[in-house]
Amino acid sequence: LRFAADGLSAEQRRTFLAGVRVARREVAPSIQAAQAGRKEVLRQIAAPTFDRDALAAALAATRSADIAVRARIEASVVDFAESLSPEDRETLARGLTRSPLAPSTATPKPKKP
Numbered sequence: 001l002r003f004a005a006d007g008l009s010a011e012q013r014r015t016f017l018a019g020v021r022v023a024r025r026e027v028a029p030s031i032q033a034a035q036a037g038r039k040e041v042l043r044q045i046a047a048p049t050f051d052r053d054a055l056a057a058a059l060a061a062t063r064s065a066d067i068a069v070r071a072r073i074e075a076s077v078v079d080f081a082e083s084l085s086p087e088d089r090e091t092l093a094r095g096l097t098r099s100p101l102a103p104s105t106a107t108p109k110p111k112k113p
Contacts, residue, residue, distance in 0.1 A: 001073070004095035008088055016080050016092075023076035030068040037062030 005016040024031070037058055044055040077096070081089050 001077070001096075001099045004077075004099050005092060006095055007091040008084075008095075012084070012088065015083075019076040019080050020073065023072045027069045027072045030065045030072075034062055034065035034069060037065055 001020055002017065005013040008016070040058040041055065041062060044051060044058050081092055084092060
């Protein structure tokens with residue numbers, strides 16, 4: 001996200017980045033929970049005895065933390081976008097195409113008959 005506002009004025013970039021930093025601070029516990037969850041997922045997969053329920057629980061906890069982080073970061077982008085002119089929102093939208101918020105451009109491979 002740090003490059004999403006590159007086409008905007010210096011002050012707008014500072015405001016955007018400050019909003020993202022505040023959002024990240026607010027969800028720091030969720031960021032840490034997601035990181036710990038990913039480690040637990042790997043630990044569960046590598047365990048000598050496979051425990052499907054424990055792995056599923058670790059995945060669910062990680063997903064929940066990731067969703068909380070993404071929702072808060074997205075809210076900060078929405079708050080910022082609301083303050084922009086239509087032209088500046090278009091510039092921000094172009095910048096966001098290089099961010100994790102951008103839709104995937106990958107096209108699925110056709111299935112073989």
